[in-house]
Amino acid sequence: MNERDYFTEFMELVEEKFGLDVLDEVLEMSGDEGIYTAVGSYDHKDLVKLIVNLSKKTNIDPATLQQVFGQTVFKTLLNAIPENASIGSSTSTFQFIRHVEDYIHVEVKKLYSDAEPPKFHFISETETDMVMDYQSARCMSHVCLGLIEGCAEHFGESVKVEMTPQTEDSSVVRFNLTLA
Known part of the structure; x- marks a missing residue:
């Protein structure tokens, strides 16, 4: 798996578990457009930001979300x-x-x-x-x-x-x- 796969996998998980509205809000909170290409290189800190903002939105501990x-x-x-x-x-x-x-x-x-x-x-x-x-x-x-x-x-x-x-x-x- 490359970096893009982690981001897309995370977005699919959020959409499946919490719905598209929550995913859109988390992306907006993170200043993230949610577009990842196969040739792009992505900073893991952006994934952390998505996890932290999902935690804020859902009141679920970031460690639990990572798990x-x-x-x-x-x-x-x-x-x-x-x-x-x-x-x-x-x-x-x-x-x-x-x-x-x-x-x-x-x-x-x-x-x-x-x-x-x-x-x-x-x-x-x-x-x-x-x-x-x-x-x-x-x-x-x-x-x-x-x-x-x-x-x-x-x-x-x-x-x-x-x-x-x-x-x-x-x-x-x-x-x-x-x-x-």
Whole structure:
């Protein structure tokens, strides 16, 4: 997925969950025309602004909105994976998450050389626990949480997730995942 896909996915989610009127108001509040092209480059701060303004409009916490967005984006991400890709043969949440760093983030860099995908630094893993640091300049760890939840749902697993910021600006967040 490229930056445009995140914006269009977010707008589709808002329209589906809250209606076109709310989407129009959020775009207006954000000074955003809602037009994203495949060749454009978009600042993640604009997406954050849309999320914050949706939060103001709906009285739903921005972190919760990011989390729901992440759950939705997982389905799109899954559908975009080629059938012959090794990540597609994952059979568990932990296995899929491991492949994200090795496959998806590498492919993003191939397609968009100036892209800065988040990084996963794996600290430990057993059959039932995984500890990793999520590092992103975009500080959208709740989107990552939603992606993990969407992944676990896809594999029919129940995963308890604890998040602990490792830096003051939350650009690095430790995720402790436990299969229930």
